[in-house]
Each structure stands twice: as C-alpha cells, then as structure tokens.
Amino acid sequence: MATATVSDKGQVVIPAAIRRHLGIAPGSQLDFELVGDAIQVRQVKRAKPTRPEDGYGMLVCRKPGPRSLLDFDVAAAMRLQIKTKAVVPSPHNP
Secondary structure, eight states, X not given: OOXXXXXXXSOOOOOXXXXXXXXXXXXXXXXXXXXXXXXXXXXXXXXXXXXXXXXXXXXXOOOOSOOOGGGOOHHHHHHHHHHHTOOOOBTTBO
C-alpha cells in the first residue's frame, strides 16, 4: 500500500505505478466517494475516440448505379429514422 501526503491545497500525488497501471494521465478525471471512513477513487471512463471507418455501413442508399456523397443525406436519414422508428443498420447494431 502506498502512502501520500496531502498538500496545503488538498492535493495528493497518485503513485506512478498506480497511474501507469490504470492509464491515468494529465487531464484524466477521477470520481471521489466517501465509503464509511474511507475514500474510494474511481477513474471516469471516457468513450473511446472513433474513426471514420467505424461508421461504415451506417447509412444506406438504395439508389441503383453510381452514387456520390450527396446521395447520403445524414439529416434526412435521421428524420426518417425518427419518423418511422426504423433501425438504421450498422456494424454495431446489425
């Protein structure tokens, strides 16, 4: 168990081994909870960054023949989904 000293400003340094193990880096957010007479600290998990290829297959154009980006109107697809409550096929939601 590591021991840390609280500064005049209430700051504590998290031991490097713990930071490395949990992937805590500058800018990471932590939640603090009082559990009895102890403090429980949890790292706030963020959504992983996405890449353009992660969205492959989310929009479907049933227009035959060659297509351009203008055929994929995201706003229209979202309005249609809301209107019909249809599920838009995606690699994450087949």
